[in-house]
Amino acid sequence: MRKDSRLSRVLHILVHLGAIDRPVTSEKMAEMISTNPVVVRRTMALLREANYVTSTKGHHGGWKLAKPLADITLLDIHNALGEGSIFTIGLTDEHSECVIEQAVNVALKDVMNEAEALMLKRFGQITLNQLGADRIFSYLNDV
Amino acid sequence: MRKDSRLSRVLHILVHLGAIDRPVTSEKMAEMISTNPVVVRRTMALLREANYVTSTKGHHGGWKLAKPLADITLLDIHNALGEGSIFTIGLTDEHSECVIEQAVNVALKDVMNEAEALMLKRFGQITLNQLGADRIFSYLNDV
DNA sequence: ATATATGTAACTACAAAAGTTTCATGATAA
DNA sequence: TTATCATGAAACTTTTGTAGTTACATATAT
Numbered sequence: 001m002r003k004d005s006r007l008s009r010v011l012h013i014l015v016h017l018g019a020i021d022r023p024v025t026s027e028k029m030a031e032m033i034s035t036n037p038v039v040v041r042r043t044m045a046l047l048r049e050a051n052y053v054t055s056t057k058g059h060h061g062g063w064k065l066a067k068p069l070a071d072i073t074l075l076d077i078h079n080a081l082g083e084g085s086i087f088t089i090g091l092t093d094e095h096s097e098c099v100i101e102q103a104v105n106v107a108l109k110d111v112m113n114e115a116e117a118l119m120l121k122r123f124g125q126i127t128l129n130q131l132g133a134d135r136i137f138s139y140l141n142d143v
Numbered sequence: 144m145r146k147d148s149r150l151s152r153v154l155h156i157l158v159h160l161g162a163i164d165r166p167v168t169s170e171k172m173a174e175m176i177s178t179n180p181v182v183v184r185r186t187m188a189l190l191r192e193a194n195y196v197t198s199t200k201g202h203h204g205g206w207k208l209a210k211p212l213a214d215i216t217l218l219d220i221h222n223a224l225g226e227g228s229i230f231t232i233g234l235t236d237e238h239s240e241c242v243i244e245q246a247v248n249v250a251l252k253d254v255m256n257e258a259e260a261l262m263l264k265r266f267g268q269i270t271l272n273q274l275g276a277d278r279i280f281s282y283l284n285d286v
Numbered sequence: 287a288t289a290t291a292t293g294t295a296a297c298t299a300c301a302a303a304a305g306t307t308t309c310a311t312g313a314t315a316a
Numbered sequence: 317t318t319a320t321c322a323t324g325a326a327a328c329t330t331t332t333g334t335a336g337t338t339a340c341a342t343a344t345a346t
Contacts (some may be wrong), residue, residue: 002303003233011247012235018316023171025322033235036305041323058313061322075251088231090146092155092176105152107217111265119258122323126254131246145301145334168291179336184292200292201344227333231302 006043006081009033011017011074015041015131018069023062043081050080068129086119087112098140149186149224152176154217156183158274160196161212166205186224193223212272221266229262230255 013029026037026044033040044063047053052072056064089112091105156172169180169187176183187206190196195215200205232255234248 002301003228004231004303005233005235007232008235008247008251011251012241012244015243015247015268023322027322032241037323038306038325039304041325042304045324055323056313057311057321057323059315059321061313063323074254084231085146086231087225088147089150090148092148092151098155098175100158100274101155104151104158107150107269107274108154111217111269113264114265115231115258118261119254121256122254126250130245131250132315145332147334149334166291170291180292181294181337184294185335188293198292199344200290201341202290202346204291204344205291283322 002083006079007074009035010043010047011077011131013044014047014052014065014072014077014128015069017063017065018128023056023060023064025062029063032087046082047077047080050076052076052080060096069131070127070129072128073124074126074128075132077128078119078120078123086116147227148223150217152178153186153190153224154220154271154274156187157190157195157208157215157220157271158212160206160208161271166199166203166207168205172206174275190220190223193219195223196218212274213270215271216267217269217271217274218263218266220271221263229259 016029016032017024018096025114026040029040029044030037044053044055048055051066053063054066055061089108091108092101096102144180155176159175160167160171172183172187173180187196187198191198194209196206198204215244232251234251235244239245239248
């Protein structure tokens with residue numbers, strides 16, 4: 001099933017943005033994640049609506065962070081991208097009259113809810129500035 | 144994104160199978176889950192390969208459980224359906240040279256692995272015979 | 287023999303992200 | 317004020333795997 005890689009891609013972009021002081025164009029960002037500028041704008045527009053980034057047109061225009069990386073969690077970005085379910089597993093018609101079908105769906109839903117809650121909790125505990133800080137730090141020491 | 148409802152559907156079918164003593168045709172099962180017999184066979188074939196059901200052709204043929212519901216967990220069925228990721232969230236190219244991209248992917252993967260482990264653990268704790276047993280019991284008392 | 291079922295191949299439909307093309311709009315620089 | 321640069325947005329096509337469908341071969345019980 002096709003994966004939604006917008007979260008991974010846009011996090012990558014945001015961490016780069018945090019290290020650059022001037023506006024970055026969607027053209028440059030598209031290079032970072034090997035895609036098309038329009039794809040970038042589409043996703044970044046969702047973050048702008050949620051006030052995590054700003055965009056300016058024209059000469060020296062582009063995208064900037066609206067707040068420090070330390071003030072943004074993975075959960076914030078995940079939520080800004082929309083509400084779609086995080087699971088590929090779907091339930092059958094929930095309006096079924098069949099008690100067995102209802103029971104199956106309740107069991108699956110309970111487990112999925114628990115797993116999703118854990119995931120969102122963890123996402124909420126990670127801010128973008130601490131994203132792999134240890135790895136990047138050790139990399140800088142090597143150069 | 145399109146959901147994979149095979150787990151939900153096939154669990155529904157299996158619990159019914161546990162309550163019926165004779166072989167059930169894919170035609171009847173298709174009615175249970177409002178679909179086509181071929182769709183049913185396709186999914187049931189995966190369970191047969193994993194030895195959870197048997198099928199017989201011809202007159203009075205159909206599908207039967209190969210073992211009691213009590214000996215099958217949700218995890219067993221989940222595994223029998225294949226190995227695809229349970230998450231709609233995907234990571235970008237994991238062979239990237241970019242340290243930031245790597246760090247983002249590690250963070251996401253860690254969280255997703257933890258959530259998946261919890262989910263699979265729960266699936267392994269639920270056998271098909273106890274699937275909503277309390278609900279079905281209370282339903283029977285009401286009739 | 288005949289009716290009944292599965293087994294399987296070869297399609298089409300669908301949904302949502304991703305990719306692409308194109309052009310309007312606005313901002314800066316010269 | 318004009319050329320250039322950048323976003324904004326519409327209108328597509330592509331992609332990928334489940335789901336749905338049609339058709340037919342094969343095996344089995346009566």
